[in-house]
Amino acid sequence: MIALVSFTAFYSIAGGQRSVVMTDTVQFFLAMARTLIYARVVVAHIGGLEELPKQLAAHYGEEATEVMLLLHLPKARCRCPSSY
Numbered sequence: 001m002i003a004l005v006s007f008t009a010f011y012s013i014a015g016g017q018r019s020v021v022m023t024d025t026v027q028f029f030l031a032m033a034r035t036l037i038y039a040r041v042v043v044a045h046i047g048g049l050e051e052l053p054k055q056l057a058a059h060y061g062e063e064a065t066e067v068m069l070l071l072h073l074p075k076a077r078c079r080c081p082s083s084y
Contacts, residue, residue, distance in 0.1 A: 012019050046055045056065040 053065055
């Protein structure tokens with residue numbers, strides 16, 4: 001553990017901002033991969049994408065489910081300018 005921390009500290013100091021950007025990029029892609037894996041596990045747990053609306057409706061009701069599954073808020077719920 002100490003060796004890993006020492007290596008990381010040395011790498012960050014030696015490489016400067018470039019190494020920080022590279023480290024952040026790697027961490028971003030690892031986090032996105034874990035998020036996709038987690039989403040797949042959760043969707044599989046509820047019975048697939050076909051079952052998702054039914055499960056949401058059972059927990060939150062039909063109206064809330066419709067809003068959750070939209071890619072945008074309906075204008076009645078959105079405080080948008082009328083030209084929107």
